[in-house]
Amino acid sequence: MRLHLCAVGRLRAGPERALVDDYLDRLGKTGRPLGLGPPEEHEVEDKRGGGMVAEGQLLARAVPAGAAICVLDERGRQMTSPEFAEVLAGWRDAGRQDAAFVIGGADGIDPALRSRADLAISFGRMVWPHMLVRVMLAEQLYRAATILAGSPYHRV
């Protein structure tokens, strides 16, 4: 199952870019024998000031047809890392070819796209900047792969 990180905004060179690259690289290596990955990033930018709706349309185009969709949203479900790993394994075992993880822009994720999501997850009730959410998502995807691989990276 390919993993797609679909996000508003370009992550330029800097600490967040370096962290995302590192976690996605590790995820690619750990996930391959598990049938997870390779991870791909899809960055979208609406230069016409169309706001959340225009961003939602660009994000929707970045989501592959038939993909399981998980939106990142502070109002979503808070889950443990092993629970998140189980969700991924469940989608993979159900034969999903793609899973897309969607991070919105300053105004959040358009309800039209949100309503198509299989899952909405929250990294807590506080709002985080989208670039930090991308780092946290990359880390949690890598962590999920290590949990499914039985590696000692994740400790309770």
Ligand SMILES: C[S@@+](CC[C@H](N)C(=O)[O-])C[C@H]1O[C@@H](n2cnc3c(N)ncnc32)[C@H](O)[C@@H]1O
């Ligand atoms: C700056 S936030 C926008 C918050 C916006 N006010 C809203 O209503 O969604 C940008 C994106 O980061 C993600 N995000 C921010 N905080 C989050 C959290 N606590 N949990 C999950 N995702 C979060 C969401 O995808 C959000 O669309």
